[in-house]
Amino acid sequence: MHLTGTFNCCRHAAPHLVAAGSGAIVNTSSHAFLGVYGGTGYAAGKGGVNSLTWALARDLAEHGVRCNAVCPGARTDLSSGPDYERKVRALHRRGLLDDALLAASLDPAPPEFVAPMYAYLVSDAARDISGQVFSVSGNYVGRFPAAAEELLLYRDHADGRTWTLDELHHQLSAHP
Numbered sequence: 001m002h003l004t005g006t007f008n009c010c011r012h013a014a015p016h017l018v019a020a021g022s023g024a025i026v027n028t029s030s031h032a033f034l035g036v037y038g039g040t041g042y043a044a045g046k047g048g049v050n051s052l053t054w055a056l057a058r059d060l061a062e063h064g065v066r067c068n069a070v071c072p073g074a075r076t077d078l079s080s081g082p083d084y085e086r087k088v089r090a091l092h093r094r095g096l097l098d099d100a101l102l103a104a105s106l107d108p109a110p111p112e113f114v115a116p117m118y119a120y121l122v123s124d125a126a127r128d129i130s131g132q133v134f135s136v137s138g139n140y141v142g143r144f145p146a147a148a149e150e151l152l153l154y155r156d157h158a159d160g161r162t163w164t165l166d167e168l169h170h171q172l173s174a175h176p
Contacts, residue, residue: 002045010056070134071134073105
């Protein structure tokens, strides 16, 4: 639902922005894409929103259209109350939230603190910003770098040898 809804909105908006020769798409993601909370489906959907954002930014750049995402943190009905507090404290006990994230999660700022980032990203002042995923909560603004591959192992395949399980274990144990 989260990825499909975002995709469908972008699919219908993009042709109009391309025809205009400019514009901005700002998707809404979540810190849950990191897989630390929110369940598997929600985390996967928001991870998909980030990948969609990065891909659209590249695909639409030549048409003058920007695409970014915001992972908002704000006090809402979903992020307040006893049930929410129990869930957040349980995540902290499991080691999925550090002390700083626990404190921030238990006392989020109101949504008005997130709104300026959305307004900025659609403004002409942000004309050079595209392909970014931002974290915004209260007066905190952060950015998640695009995913990048790290080379761990390589050998030429021309000799026909595949990696053995022992070789993989030995090599990958050296790269925690």
